[in-house]
Amino acid sequence: MTYRIKVPPRTLPVDEAHLVSNLEHWLESLRVYRGSLLVGAAILLLAAGIVGGVLWYDSQTAHKAQDLEQEATLHYFTRPADDPKKADTNLKEAVTLYKRIVEEYPRTLTAPLAAFHLGNALVQANELDAAIEAYKRFVLMYGSNASLLGLVQQRLGYVYLLKGDRDQAAKAYSAVLDIPGALNRDHALFELARLEESLSRPEGALAHYQDLMKNYPNSPLANEAAVRLKVLEVKKSPDPAPASPAPAAAAPATLKKP
Structure with missing residues:
Protein backbone atom coordinates (compact mmCIF):
# COMPACT_ATOMS: atom_id res chain seq x y z
CA MET A 1 0.00 0.00 0.00
CA THR A 2 1.45 3.30 -1.02
CA TYR A 3 1.13 6.57 0.85
CA ARG A 4 0.96 9.96 -0.76
CA ILE A 5 2.70 12.73 1.12
CA LYS A 6 1.11 16.08 0.68
CA VAL A 7 3.67 18.79 0.03
CA PRO A 8 2.46 22.30 0.81
CA PRO A 9 2.62 24.66 -2.08
CA ARG A 10 5.80 26.72 -2.29
CA THR A 11 3.91 30.02 -2.44
CA LEU A 12 0.75 31.00 -0.78
CA PRO A 13 -1.89 32.69 -2.81
CA VAL A 14 -1.45 36.41 -2.36
CA ASP A 15 -3.76 39.18 -3.30
CA GLU A 16 -2.68 40.82 -6.51
CA ALA A 17 -2.47 44.28 -4.86
CA HIS A 18 0.30 43.00 -2.53
CA LEU A 19 2.49 42.07 -5.45
CA VAL A 20 3.20 45.71 -6.26
CA SER A 21 6.89 46.28 -5.91
CA ASN A 22 8.45 48.82 -3.59
CA LEU A 23 9.33 50.93 -6.58
CA GLU A 24 5.75 50.92 -7.73
CA HIS A 25 4.65 51.91 -4.21
CA TRP A 26 7.09 54.81 -4.29
CA LEU A 27 5.95 55.91 -7.73
CA GLU A 28 2.36 55.70 -6.63
CA SER A 29 3.06 57.79 -3.53
CA LEU A 30 4.93 60.29 -5.66
CA ARG A 31 1.95 60.59 -7.96
CA VAL A 32 -0.45 61.06 -5.07
CA TYR A 33 1.66 63.59 -3.17
CA ARG A 34 3.24 65.23 -6.20
CA GLY A 35 1.51 68.54 -5.58
CA SER A 36 2.61 68.74 -1.96
CA LEU A 37 6.17 67.75 -2.84
CA LEU A 38 6.39 70.37 -5.55
CA VAL A 39 5.11 73.02 -3.16
CA GLY A 40 7.64 71.96 -0.52
CA ALA A 41 10.50 72.02 -3.02
CA ALA A 42 9.43 75.46 -4.20
CA ILE A 43 9.35 76.72 -0.62
CA LEU A 44 12.83 75.35 0.04
CA LEU A 45 14.19 76.97 -3.11
CA LEU A 46 12.52 80.25 -2.21
CA ALA A 47 13.92 80.13 1.33
CA ALA A 48 17.40 79.37 0.01
CA GLY A 49 17.10 82.26 -2.42
CA ILE A 50 15.98 84.62 0.34
CA VAL A 51 18.82 83.56 2.65
CA GLY A 52 21.33 83.93 -0.16
CA GLY A 53 19.93 87.34 -1.04
CA VAL A 54 20.10 88.52 2.56
CA LEU A 55 23.69 87.32 2.91
CA TRP A 56 24.65 89.04 -0.32
CA TYR A 57 22.91 92.26 0.74
CA ASP A 58 24.59 92.19 4.16
CA SER A 59 27.96 91.69 2.51
CA GLN A 60 27.40 94.65 0.20
CA THR A 61 26.21 96.95 2.99
CA ALA A 62 29.13 95.91 5.19
CA HIS A 63 31.60 96.89 2.46
CA LYS A 64 29.86 100.23 1.91
CA ALA A 65 29.84 100.97 5.64
CA GLN A 66 33.53 100.14 5.93
CA ASP A 67 34.39 102.42 3.02
CA LEU A 68 32.42 105.28 4.58
CA GLU A 69 34.01 104.70 7.98
CA GLN A 70 37.51 104.79 6.54
CA GLU A 71 36.74 108.01 4.70
CA ALA A 72 35.17 109.59 7.78
CA THR A 73 38.08 108.59 10.01
CA LEU A 74 40.52 110.03 7.49
CA HIS A 75 38.72 113.38 7.66
CA TYR A 76 38.44 113.24 11.45
CA PHE A 77 42.08 112.50 12.21
CA THR A 78 43.69 114.63 9.50
CA ARG A 79 42.54 118.06 10.60
CA PRO A 80 45.47 120.43 10.05
CA ALA A 81 46.28 122.45 13.15
CA ASP A 82 47.66 125.32 11.08
CA ASP A 83 44.55 125.64 8.89
CA PRO A 84 41.41 126.17 11.03
CA LYS A 85 39.14 126.49 8.02
CA LYS A 86 40.31 123.19 6.54
CA ALA A 87 40.11 121.54 9.97
CA ASP A 88 36.51 122.70 10.37
CA THR A 89 35.62 121.43 6.90
CA ASN A 90 37.15 118.02 7.63
CA LEU A 91 35.30 117.79 10.94
CA LYS A 92 31.94 118.57 9.34
CA GLU A 93 32.59 116.03 6.60
CA ALA A 94 33.45 113.39 9.20
CA VAL A 95 30.21 114.11 11.09
CA THR A 96 28.20 113.76 7.88
CA LEU A 97 29.80 110.43 6.99
CA TYR A 98 29.45 108.98 10.48
CA LYS A 99 25.77 109.93 10.46
CA ARG A 100 25.30 108.15 7.13
CA ILE A 101 26.74 104.94 8.55
CA VAL A 102 24.53 105.01 11.64
CA GLU A 103 21.38 105.91 9.72
CA GLU A 104 21.83 103.88 6.53
CA TYR A 105 23.79 100.86 7.79
CA PRO A 106 22.87 100.48 11.49
CA ARG A 107 23.12 96.66 11.44
CA THR A 108 26.69 96.46 10.19
CA LEU A 109 29.66 95.70 12.42
CA THR A 110 31.04 99.13 11.58
CA ALA A 111 28.02 101.02 12.93
CA PRO A 112 28.81 100.88 16.70
CA LEU A 113 32.28 102.36 16.22
CA ALA A 114 30.87 104.97 13.84
CA ALA A 115 28.23 105.93 16.42
CA PHE A 116 30.94 106.38 19.06
CA HIS A 117 33.09 108.51 16.75
CA LEU A 118 30.02 110.54 15.78
CA GLY A 119 29.52 111.60 19.39
CA ASN A 120 33.20 112.48 19.73
CA ALA A 121 33.19 114.51 16.52
CA LEU A 122 30.11 116.44 17.65
CA VAL A 123 31.90 117.29 20.90
CA GLN A 124 34.83 118.58 18.89
CA ALA A 125 32.37 120.69 16.89
CA ASN A 126 30.98 122.04 20.20
CA GLU A 127 27.54 120.61 19.41
CA LEU A 128 27.07 119.28 22.93
CA ASP A 129 23.34 118.56 22.81
CA ALA A 130 23.75 116.64 19.56
CA ALA A 131 26.68 114.73 21.07
CA ILE A 132 24.57 113.72 24.07
CA GLU A 133 21.85 112.44 21.74
CA ALA A 134 24.44 110.50 19.73
CA TYR A 135 25.82 108.83 22.86
CA LYS A 136 22.32 108.03 24.12
CA ARG A 137 21.47 106.50 20.76
CA PHE A 138 24.54 104.31 21.05
CA VAL A 139 23.40 103.08 24.48
CA LEU A 140 19.95 102.32 23.08
CA MET A 141 21.07 100.56 19.89
CA TYR A 142 24.42 99.02 20.81
CA GLY A 143 24.21 98.61 24.57
CA SER A 144 25.37 95.00 24.26
CA ASN A 145 28.75 96.17 22.98
CA ALA A 146 30.45 96.20 26.39
CA SER A 147 33.88 97.13 25.03
CA LEU A 148 32.59 100.47 23.72
CA LEU A 149 29.70 101.07 26.12
CA GLY A 150 32.00 101.99 29.00
CA LEU A 151 33.82 104.55 26.86
CA VAL A 152 30.53 106.00 25.64
CA GLN A 153 29.27 106.46 29.21
CA GLN A 154 32.56 108.09 30.20
CA ARG A 155 32.36 110.50 27.28
CA LEU A 156 28.72 111.19 28.11
CA GLY A 157 29.74 112.16 31.63
CA TYR A 158 32.41 114.45 30.24
CA VAL A 159 29.88 116.26 28.02
CA TYR A 160 27.50 116.72 30.93
CA LEU A 161 30.36 118.30 32.88
CA LEU A 162 30.97 120.69 29.99
CA LYS A 163 27.32 121.68 30.25
CA GLY A 164 27.61 122.09 34.02
CA ASP A 165 25.24 119.23 34.84
CA ARG A 166 27.12 117.42 37.60
CA ASP A 167 24.25 115.14 38.59
CA GLN A 168 23.90 113.68 35.10
CA ALA A 169 27.67 113.41 34.85
CA ALA A 170 27.77 111.40 38.07
CA LYS A 171 25.05 109.07 36.73
CA ALA A 172 27.00 108.49 33.53
CA TYR A 173 30.25 107.74 35.38
CA SER A 174 28.42 105.46 37.83
CA ALA A 175 26.92 103.57 34.88
CA VAL A 176 30.45 102.57 33.85
CA LEU A 177 30.86 100.74 37.17
CA ASP A 178 27.75 98.67 36.41
CA ILE A 179 29.07 97.40 33.05
CA PRO A 180 30.58 93.90 33.38
CA GLY A 181 34.06 93.82 31.93
CA ALA A 182 34.33 97.58 31.34
CA LEU A 183 37.99 98.46 30.84
CA SER A 237 42.43 115.80 60.19
CA PRO A 238 41.83 118.53 62.79
CA ASP A 239 44.37 121.31 63.00
CA PRO A 240 46.82 120.81 65.86
CA ALA A 241 46.07 122.97 68.87
CA PRO A 242 48.33 126.02 69.04
CA ALA A 243 51.10 125.74 71.60
CA SER A 244 50.48 127.58 74.85
CA PRO A 245 52.63 130.68 75.14
CA ALA A 246 55.56 130.31 77.48
CA PRO A 247 55.05 132.10 80.81
CA ALA A 248 56.72 135.46 80.93
CA ALA A 249 59.92 135.54 82.92
CA ALA A 250 59.54 137.21 86.28
CA ALA A 251 60.97 140.68 86.38
CA PRO A 252 64.08 140.86 88.55
CA ALA A 253 63.45 142.43 91.91
CA THR A 254 64.70 145.96 92.24
CA LEU A 255 67.41 146.17 94.81
CA LYS A 256 67.04 149.00 97.23
CA LYS A 257 70.07 150.97 97.99
CA PRO A 258 71.00 150.91 101.63
Whole structure:
Protein backbone atom coordinates (compact mmCIF):
# COMPACT_ATOMS: atom_id res chain seq x y z
CA MET A 1 0.00 0.00 0.00
CA THR A 2 1.45 3.30 -1.02
CA TYR A 3 1.13 6.57 0.85
CA ARG A 4 0.96 9.96 -0.76
CA ILE A 5 2.70 12.73 1.12
CA LYS A 6 1.11 16.08 0.68
CA VAL A 7 3.67 18.79 0.03
CA PRO A 8 2.46 22.30 0.81
CA PRO A 9 2.62 24.66 -2.08
CA ARG A 10 5.80 26.72 -2.29
CA THR A 11 3.91 30.02 -2.44
CA LEU A 12 0.75 31.00 -0.78
CA PRO A 13 -1.89 32.69 -2.81
CA VAL A 14 -1.45 36.41 -2.36
CA ASP A 15 -3.76 39.18 -3.30
CA GLU A 16 -2.68 40.82 -6.51
CA ALA A 17 -2.47 44.28 -4.86
CA HIS A 18 0.30 43.00 -2.53
CA LEU A 19 2.49 42.07 -5.45
CA VAL A 20 3.20 45.71 -6.26
CA SER A 21 6.89 46.28 -5.91
CA ASN A 22 8.45 48.82 -3.59
CA LEU A 23 9.33 50.93 -6.58
CA GLU A 24 5.75 50.92 -7.73
CA HIS A 25 4.65 51.91 -4.21
CA TRP A 26 7.09 54.81 -4.29
CA LEU A 27 5.95 55.91 -7.73
CA GLU A 28 2.36 55.70 -6.63
CA SER A 29 3.06 57.79 -3.53
CA LEU A 30 4.93 60.29 -5.66
CA ARG A 31 1.95 60.59 -7.96
CA VAL A 32 -0.45 61.06 -5.07
CA TYR A 33 1.66 63.59 -3.17
CA ARG A 34 3.24 65.23 -6.20
CA GLY A 35 1.51 68.54 -5.58
CA SER A 36 2.61 68.74 -1.96
CA LEU A 37 6.17 67.75 -2.84
CA LEU A 38 6.39 70.37 -5.55
CA VAL A 39 5.11 73.02 -3.16
CA GLY A 40 7.64 71.96 -0.52
CA ALA A 41 10.50 72.02 -3.02
CA ALA A 42 9.43 75.46 -4.20
CA ILE A 43 9.35 76.72 -0.62
CA LEU A 44 12.83 75.35 0.04
CA LEU A 45 14.19 76.97 -3.11
CA LEU A 46 12.52 80.25 -2.21
CA ALA A 47 13.92 80.13 1.33
CA ALA A 48 17.40 79.37 0.01
CA GLY A 49 17.10 82.26 -2.42
CA ILE A 50 15.98 84.62 0.34
CA VAL A 51 18.82 83.56 2.65
CA GLY A 52 21.33 83.93 -0.16
CA GLY A 53 19.93 87.34 -1.04
CA VAL A 54 20.10 88.52 2.56
CA LEU A 55 23.69 87.32 2.91
CA TRP A 56 24.65 89.04 -0.32
CA TYR A 57 22.91 92.26 0.74
CA ASP A 58 24.59 92.19 4.16
CA SER A 59 27.96 91.69 2.51
CA GLN A 60 27.40 94.65 0.20
CA THR A 61 26.21 96.95 2.99
CA ALA A 62 29.13 95.91 5.19
CA HIS A 63 31.60 96.89 2.46
CA LYS A 64 29.86 100.23 1.91
CA ALA A 65 29.84 100.97 5.64
CA GLN A 66 33.53 100.14 5.93
CA ASP A 67 34.39 102.42 3.02
CA LEU A 68 32.42 105.28 4.58
CA GLU A 69 34.01 104.70 7.98
CA GLN A 70 37.51 104.79 6.54
CA GLU A 71 36.74 108.01 4.70
CA ALA A 72 35.17 109.59 7.78
CA THR A 73 38.08 108.59 10.01
CA LEU A 74 40.52 110.03 7.49
CA HIS A 75 38.72 113.38 7.66
CA TYR A 76 38.44 113.24 11.45
CA PHE A 77 42.08 112.50 12.21
CA THR A 78 43.69 114.63 9.50
CA ARG A 79 42.54 118.06 10.60
CA PRO A 80 45.47 120.43 10.05
CA ALA A 81 46.28 122.45 13.15
CA ASP A 82 47.66 125.32 11.08
CA ASP A 83 44.55 125.64 8.89
CA PRO A 84 41.41 126.17 11.03
CA LYS A 85 39.14 126.49 8.02
CA LYS A 86 40.31 123.19 6.54
CA ALA A 87 40.11 121.54 9.97
CA ASP A 88 36.51 122.70 10.37
CA THR A 89 35.62 121.43 6.90
CA ASN A 90 37.15 118.02 7.63
CA LEU A 91 35.30 117.79 10.94
CA LYS A 92 31.94 118.57 9.34
CA GLU A 93 32.59 116.03 6.60
CA ALA A 94 33.45 113.39 9.20
CA VAL A 95 30.21 114.11 11.09
CA THR A 96 28.20 113.76 7.88
CA LEU A 97 29.80 110.43 6.99
CA TYR A 98 29.45 108.98 10.48
CA LYS A 99 25.77 109.93 10.46
CA ARG A 100 25.30 108.15 7.13
CA ILE A 101 26.74 104.94 8.55
CA VAL A 102 24.53 105.01 11.64
CA GLU A 103 21.38 105.91 9.72
CA GLU A 104 21.83 103.88 6.53
CA TYR A 105 23.79 100.86 7.79
CA PRO A 106 22.87 100.48 11.49
CA ARG A 107 23.12 96.66 11.44
CA THR A 108 26.69 96.46 10.19
CA LEU A 109 29.66 95.70 12.42
CA THR A 110 31.04 99.13 11.58
CA ALA A 111 28.02 101.02 12.93
CA PRO A 112 28.81 100.88 16.70
CA LEU A 113 32.28 102.36 16.22
CA ALA A 114 30.87 104.97 13.84
CA ALA A 115 28.23 105.93 16.42
CA PHE A 116 30.94 106.38 19.06
CA HIS A 117 33.09 108.51 16.75
CA LEU A 118 30.02 110.54 15.78
CA GLY A 119 29.52 111.60 19.39
CA ASN A 120 33.20 112.48 19.73
CA ALA A 121 33.19 114.51 16.52
CA LEU A 122 30.11 116.44 17.65
CA VAL A 123 31.90 117.29 20.90
CA GLN A 124 34.83 118.58 18.89
CA ALA A 125 32.37 120.69 16.89
CA ASN A 126 30.98 122.04 20.20
CA GLU A 127 27.54 120.61 19.41
CA LEU A 128 27.07 119.28 22.93
CA ASP A 129 23.34 118.56 22.81
CA ALA A 130 23.75 116.64 19.56
CA ALA A 131 26.68 114.73 21.07
CA ILE A 132 24.57 113.72 24.07
CA GLU A 133 21.85 112.44 21.74
CA ALA A 134 24.44 110.50 19.73
CA TYR A 135 25.82 108.83 22.86
CA LYS A 136 22.32 108.03 24.12
CA ARG A 137 21.47 106.50 20.76
CA PHE A 138 24.54 104.31 21.05
CA VAL A 139 23.40 103.08 24.48
CA LEU A 140 19.95 102.32 23.08
CA MET A 141 21.07 100.56 19.89
CA TYR A 142 24.42 99.02 20.81
CA GLY A 143 24.21 98.61 24.57
CA SER A 144 25.37 95.00 24.26
CA ASN A 145 28.75 96.17 22.98
CA ALA A 146 30.45 96.20 26.39
CA SER A 147 33.88 97.13 25.03
CA LEU A 148 32.59 100.47 23.72
CA LEU A 149 29.70 101.07 26.12
CA GLY A 150 32.00 101.99 29.00
CA LEU A 151 33.82 104.55 26.86
CA VAL A 152 30.53 106.00 25.64
CA GLN A 153 29.27 106.46 29.21
CA GLN A 154 32.56 108.09 30.20
CA ARG A 155 32.36 110.50 27.28
CA LEU A 156 28.72 111.19 28.11
CA GLY A 157 29.74 112.16 31.63
CA TYR A 158 32.41 114.45 30.24
CA VAL A 159 29.88 116.26 28.02
CA TYR A 160 27.50 116.72 30.93
CA LEU A 161 30.36 118.30 32.88
CA LEU A 162 30.97 120.69 29.99
CA LYS A 163 27.32 121.68 30.25
CA GLY A 164 27.61 122.09 34.02
CA ASP A 165 25.24 119.23 34.84
CA ARG A 166 27.12 117.42 37.60
CA ASP A 167 24.25 115.14 38.59
CA GLN A 168 23.90 113.68 35.10
CA ALA A 169 27.67 113.41 34.85
CA ALA A 170 27.77 111.40 38.07
CA LYS A 171 25.05 109.07 36.73
CA ALA A 172 27.00 108.49 33.53
CA TYR A 173 30.25 107.74 35.38
CA SER A 174 28.42 105.46 37.83
CA ALA A 175 26.92 103.57 34.88
CA VAL A 176 30.45 102.57 33.85
CA LEU A 177 30.86 100.74 37.17
CA ASP A 178 27.75 98.67 36.41
CA ILE A 179 29.07 97.40 33.05
CA PRO A 180 30.58 93.90 33.38
CA GLY A 181 34.06 93.82 31.93
CA ALA A 182 34.33 97.58 31.34
CA LEU A 183 37.99 98.46 30.84
CA ASN A 184 37.72 102.05 32.09
CA ARG A 185 36.28 101.53 35.55
CA ASP A 186 39.39 103.13 37.08
CA HIS A 187 38.79 106.29 35.05
CA ALA A 188 35.15 106.36 36.14
CA LEU A 189 36.16 106.05 39.81
CA PHE A 190 38.68 108.86 39.43
CA GLU A 191 36.13 111.15 37.79
CA LEU A 192 33.56 110.36 40.48
CA ALA A 193 36.12 111.21 43.16
CA ARG A 194 36.90 114.52 41.50
CA LEU A 195 33.19 115.27 41.30
CA GLU A 196 32.82 114.60 45.02
CA GLU A 197 35.72 116.94 45.72
CA SER A 198 34.16 119.69 43.61
CA LEU A 199 30.95 119.30 45.61
CA SER A 200 32.86 119.56 48.91
CA ARG A 201 32.10 115.96 49.83
CA PRO A 202 35.49 114.62 50.93
CA GLU A 203 34.10 111.39 52.37
CA GLY A 204 32.75 110.31 48.98
CA ALA A 205 35.97 111.34 47.26
CA LEU A 206 38.06 109.35 49.74
CA ALA A 207 35.91 106.25 49.17
CA HIS A 208 36.33 106.42 45.38
CA TYR A 209 40.09 107.05 45.56
CA GLN A 210 40.52 104.14 47.97
CA ASP A 211 38.44 101.88 45.73
CA LEU A 212 40.58 102.82 42.74
CA MET A 213 43.86 102.14 44.55
CA LYS A 214 42.63 98.85 46.01
CA ASN A 215 41.09 97.31 42.90
CA TYR A 216 43.24 98.89 40.17
CA PRO A 217 46.75 99.31 41.62
CA ASN A 218 48.33 99.18 38.15
CA SER A 219 46.14 101.94 36.77
CA PRO A 220 47.98 105.04 35.51
CA LEU A 221 45.63 107.01 37.78
CA ALA A 222 46.57 105.12 40.95
CA ASN A 223 49.51 107.39 41.81
CA GLU A 224 47.48 110.55 41.36
CA ALA A 225 44.70 109.02 43.44
CA ALA A 226 47.22 108.34 46.21
CA VAL A 227 48.35 111.97 46.16
CA ARG A 228 44.77 113.25 46.28
CA LEU A 229 44.00 110.81 49.08
CA LYS A 230 46.81 112.21 51.24
CA VAL A 231 45.71 115.77 50.55
CA LEU A 232 42.15 114.97 51.60
CA GLU A 233 43.29 113.15 54.72
CA VAL A 234 45.38 116.16 55.74
CA LYS A 235 42.40 118.45 55.20
CA LYS A 236 40.18 116.06 57.12
CA SER A 237 42.43 115.80 60.19
CA PRO A 238 41.83 118.53 62.79
CA ASP A 239 44.37 121.31 63.00
CA PRO A 240 46.82 120.81 65.86
CA ALA A 241 46.07 122.97 68.87
CA PRO A 242 48.33 126.02 69.04
CA ALA A 243 51.10 125.74 71.60
CA SER A 244 50.48 127.58 74.85
CA PRO A 245 52.63 130.68 75.14
CA ALA A 246 55.56 130.31 77.48
CA PRO A 247 55.05 132.10 80.81
CA ALA A 248 56.72 135.46 80.93
CA ALA A 249 59.92 135.54 82.92
CA ALA A 250 59.54 137.21 86.28
CA ALA A 251 60.97 140.68 86.38
CA PRO A 252 64.08 140.86 88.55
CA ALA A 253 63.45 142.43 91.91
CA THR A 254 64.70 145.96 92.24
CA LEU A 255 67.41 146.17 94.81
CA LYS A 256 67.04 149.00 97.23
CA LYS A 257 70.07 150.97 97.99
CA PRO A 258 71.00 150.91 101.63
